[in-house]
């Protein structure tokens with residue numbers, strides 16, 4: 001079956017997968033969605049026999065139907081190799097009855113690597129397929145993890161360059177150092193005076209500017225996005241949910257067809273949407289738990305049907321989830337609106353204009369496969385400490401938000417539950433070690449804490465951390481949130 005992609009905001013022409021990947025965002029500001037979600041027409045038992053790369057091919061070939069088998073397989077081989085520190089790519093670790101799907105074994109030790117390892121391959125293949133000769137400028141807003149993962153993926157990839165905006169005071173010291181030490185002649189990192197939502201809004205504005213696009217084109221450039229609004233990021237994220245189900249079967253933890261639950265620590269709603277797509281492809285997932293931190297705009301949405309971003313932005317110990325405008329929710333809204341682009345556009349315009357929207361009861365009724373919980377800062381720290389004391393397993397702050405929601409809501413269902421473990425604890429050592437023993441660790445530097453974490457957990461210090469200990473700072477640009485476009489124009493010489 002041929003899958004085409006359409007915008008969530010108007011019923012314009014459909015595009016192929018490779019065109020959608022190249023564009024990132026639709027011309028009308030909408031997000032690309034597949035015109036149907038393909039079924040994974042395979043016996044579930046077959047999944048248990050497949051490795052990560054084979055699973056990736058099965059999933060991606062159903063969505064990216066204009067790629068040849070050879071093209072896709074070459075993208076997959078290039079992406080999921082020994083950049084990952086384990087052959088399993090995404091190992092499933094059982095602790096205290098729950099299954100932690102560790103998505104942080106890639107180059108930058110956060111789950112963003114799962115998709116951003118392959119996006120540059122998908123992007124350059126798409127460019128070739130569509131005869132694009134412009135240089136592709138990847139413009140990215142990051143709450144900390146996407147930035148580094150995208151930089152690592154696109155560094156020195158011919159025909160591309162990448163500009164990353166991050167909130168100067170909104171990321172962890174290790175996250176910032178990871179980005180500022182990034183090598184590659186085609187990379188630029190810019191700190192903005194503002195928060196993640198400001199960064200994301202600024203980037204979307206540039207994408208939507210026809211005038212800017214024309215000036216770019218005249219100079220041989222075109223934008224694309226490495227954010228999870230790009231369908232080329234979303235689809236590779238479906239893979240690990242399918243893989244996790246196969247692994248549970250393989251290990252004899254479930255029987256074929258047995259329903260499982262999934263808990264996902266959520267920010268921009270990309271990861272959990274991928275789980276929802278996996279469910280819609282036919283993976284037996286019963287409930288998807290959307291776990292929020294104190295920026296619990298999604299928790300409120302699932303409980304009331306009202307999305308309201310007019311609230312204080314809280315800086316938490318899980319910064320990659322400090323988000324009040326969850327972009328990917330638009331894809332779910334479109335679906336529960338009966339694929340009504342006009343209705344979706346009106347709601348999204350209301351969010352931009354009035355800062356809120358409310359869905360109808362009819363739409364809300366279609367959210368029955370979702371549940372939602374949240375963790376306060378205190379609960380997040382308690383969860384890290386409790387699970388460590390009980391099992392010796394040390395998780396990062398984002399995973400802990402999800403783990404709290406597991407203990408709080410999901411556990412009592414009795415179904416086997418997969419918790420998306422989105423970052424290595426080494427990425428958030430300060431918060432993690434403080435959660436375990438604040439008095440003892442408070443006075444140590446972040447890198448001393450790395451060594452302490454190693455002693456406590458016995459887990460090898462990842463290469464990503466060793467690398468930045470002594471690496472020189474290569475980027476130092478800072479701008480106001482209102483100067484993002486001017487900064488891009490300067491970088492590109494427009």
Ligand SMILES: *Cc1c(COP(=O)(O)O)cnc(C)c1O
Pocket residue numbers: 110111112145146228265266267268269270271272320321398399422423
């Ligand atoms: C990006 C990120 C999240 C949130 O994922 P979304 O797809 O934006 O919902 C959670 N945890 C970590 C560590 C992340 O980097």
